[in-house]
Amino acid sequence: MQGVKRRTRKWMALAVTALAVLAAGLGILAPSAAYAAEGCKVDYKIASQWGGGFTGDVKITNLGTAVSSWNLVWTFPNGQRVTQAWNATTTNSGDTVTARNMSYNGSIPTNGSVSFGFNGSWSGTNGTPASFSLNGAVCTGTVGEPSTPPTTTPPPTGGADAMETVQAMQPGWNLGNSLDAVGADETAWGNPRITEALIDNVAAQGYNSIRIPVTWDNHQSKSAPYAVEDAYLDRVEEVVGWALDADLYVLINIHHDSWIWMADMNANRTVVEDRYEAIWTALAARFRDAPPELLFESVNEPQFNNVDDTTAYALLDDLNTSFHSIVRASGGGNADRVLVLPTLHTNADQGRLDALSATIDALDDPNIAATIHYYGFWPFSVNIAGYTKFNDEVRADLEGYFDRAYNEFVANGIPVLVGEYGLLGFDAHTGTVEQGEKLKFFEYAGYYARQKGITLQLWDNGQHFDRTAFTWKDPELFTAMKAAWTTRSGTASTDQVYVGRTATVADVSVTLNLNGTTFQGLRVGSTNLVQGTDYTVSGSTLTIKASRLTTLLGDRSYGVRGSVHAVFSQGAPWRISVISYDQPTMSAATGAAATFAIPTQFKGDQLATMEAKYADGTPAGPQNWTSYKEFGRAFNPDYTAGTVTLPTAFWSEVNDGQKVTLTFHFWSGRTVTYYVTESGGNVTGSLT
The missing domain is CATH 2.60.40.10 (Immunoglobulins)
Structure with a gap:
């Protein structure tokens, strides 16, 4: 890519304890200042504390000659550990912590100060460190003789770069349902044509990375040599260029092709491999000289038809290995570009993680990152089976998901990118999950991902950030997400x-x-x-x-x-x-199943969920393993029109002629019981 500038990142790199311990164990030290401090003062305080965790604030004041870079060392008295830092990178070696400057805050003039913060863990007692050393000099609050700078070893290339790159991508945003749309062009799924102004406005929200999903099927010849349209490559390059110029890290991939034609790989292996390799050959050539802020993702949500997991793992390994070989062999910036590899279905089940680990181990390449997706505990994410609240079970699912990814990858020096996260219910209705419960999910997801050093990229297919007005459709949600980038919210x-x-x-x-x-x-x-x-x-x-x-x-x-x-x-x-x-009320109604709606006076109340049962108490309708139906799919309130619609998806799985008892649960705690019978495509609804 010609004319793309090299950028200085504006966001802090998050320190991950496991990587830090690994670096310390290898004897790796960051470069120190040219001269050690002659005198310094450190203000250390515990800004907030909770069960097992705390936030620390540290202010360094340089009392001596100006320094161009710094490292601050202290020893925790009670076994505390730093789990995450901002405005500094940290390493733990036992109880000893070393904090080093970022690229933007290394210089401290005489009598100047710099501050950084961290989250840590503790148990029993959370005592204050007894002393601090700046560039090898103990900070006593007075000026002394300068000390000799320690001998250092340059930081490693490769894996550390991959970790730093992925962590610098936090937070991230997806340009969904545009270049990945299946149809004639990028507007096929209802979004406007991408503009440079859109990209600039996304960056202005505070995002540090953008994932640009790309579907190639309609822009690739269906016969050998499976050439990719130059005009489409030009368009992808144009959008990538805008994002790079906006100082964003950029991730591009092969997207919906995963289910359109790649899923048949076991039965049509040669064609799938040839098409896949043709796309990556073209992309590697086109972006060979792009800056390192551009990353490649081998394939989105890989899946394979009519195979068991063992076969699927082998097929995905074949694709990921081929992708790696093509990109690396193309040279230029691709020789050490960070490459992102997904698990099967981009899922964090342990078997999926283990299979990808085997691929990464075999590649023996330090510039590899792993990617998974997370849309929450499914019953909560779509509001089914009575999971209307962000409860302990929903929270435990999130923790387990991120814990497994951390233990498999991050703890072993391999960065993890959650390339898509959100709630599946958004696909049907952004009100599927009640507002407060939604905010709790996003607040906790942001917090817990930070604890595990995992980068999140919000999935947005147009339902969140307005792509022409450049405003948030739910400002309260964005405020909660943005706060979670750096802190916790009550x-x-x-x-x-x-x-x-x-x-x-x-x-x-x-x-x-x-x-x-x-x-x-x-x-x-x-x-x-x-x-x-x-x-x-x-x-x-x-x-x-x-x-x-x-x-x-x-x-x-x-x-x-x-x-x-x-x-x-x-x-x-x-x-x-x-x-x-007041108590909501409903009225009797008749109509065709395709258009049936219950007249409803909500009277200020809001619908939480709906139960459907036959007379014998067994669940009725779709997902008949639960009586609580899926919000927005099996039923849908319209507060303006004063109706609750029961769509075809509900009636298609209701026994013809059999009476169904519906119980509507409202957020006030009130309920309404209603009876419906569908016969020959016509529905009768009543209160008795």
Whole structure:
């Protein structure tokens, strides 16, 4: 690629403990300053602390001659460990920690200061280190004689570069359903044509990387030698160039081809291999001289038809190995470009991880990264089987997923990129998962990925960032995600307080999830409410007083009447909506199954889930292993129209002529029971 500038990264590299221990064990030291410090002072404080974890803030003041780079060394007194750092890279060797400057904060003038922070783990006691040494000189708060700089060994190339590259890509964003769209061109799936302004605005949101999925099927000859259209390569190169010029790391791949034609590899191996190799040969040649901020991903979500896992692993190994050989042999920047290899289905089940590990071990290439995708615990992600809340089971699934990826790869020096993450329910309806529960998922995913040194790239097929207005369709969600890039946010047991429209207004309590923060206060807009008058706090229990609720409820008409925001010591505030409601009601109806909708007066309430059972109590409708149906697929509320629709997908798996009892569960805790019978394509619905 001609004319692409080399960039200086603007984002901190996150330090991963396992890689640091590996580096320390190999005797690798980062270069020190040309001269050690003559005098220095260190301010160390614990900014926040929670069970098993804490956040530390460190400020270095140089009292001597200016230094051009620095390393700060200390020893923890109680076995603490740094798990992640910002504005510095850290290594642990037993209890001793060495923090080194980033490219942008190495210089400290005389009497100048630099600060960095970290998250750490602790148990029992979290004591303060007794002393600190800057570039080999003990920081006493006074000026002394300069010491001799230590002998150093240059940092390694290869694997360390791959780790640093992938961590510098955090956070990332996907340009989904554009160049990967299956159809005539990039607008085939409803998104506008990509513009340079879009890319620039994505970068302006704070993202450091962009994944550009590309589907090649309609732009490749279906006969040997399977040539790729030059015009399409030109278009991909144009978009990649915009992203590089916007100072973004860029990842391109082979995308939906994985299921369009590659899935038949076992039955049509020669053609699949030839097509695959033709694409990567063309891409390797086109981007041979692109800067190292461009990464290649061998294939998206690899899958193979009519084979067992053992065969599938072998087929994927063949593709990944071929990809590696083609790119490396093309020379130029491709000789050591970071290459990203997926697990089967980009899934983090242990067998998938083990199979990819075997491939990576055989390649023996330090510039390899692994990729997986994560869309959450499936019943929660699509709101089925009664999983309406971000509960302990949902959280445990997330932790297990990231833990397995960390233990398999990151702990062994191989970076992990979660090339897509989000909630599957977004594909049907962005309201599939209730707002507060959605925010808890994204807050925790961002936090836990940081603990494991794993980079996340948000899947956005147009439902999140408006690609012409350049605004977020859910600003509250983006605020929560952005906070999770660097810190934790407090949440609460709920973001909804329901008050009956004619009921006596009483105090209402919610439980705060502090997540290592401290509660600072309650606000309405920019106005701070008065503790003791408008609210009280006892431990983690926040109680909103009846007098404040009455003010917020106003005339008590149905719906959200106002909201308060719980403010914490860090992260995003937590909104709590105050809602006036009455018992929802439904009316009898008849109609064709294809268009049947239940007239509904929601009366300010919101639908959480729906149960469907036959008279004998067995589940009815699709996914008949559970009575709780899938939100947005088997039922869909329309609050504006005043209906709940039961689409064809529901009726196609209901027994003809058999009465079904529907129980609608609302977020207020209220329920409505309704009966439906479908016969010959026509539906009768009633309250009895």
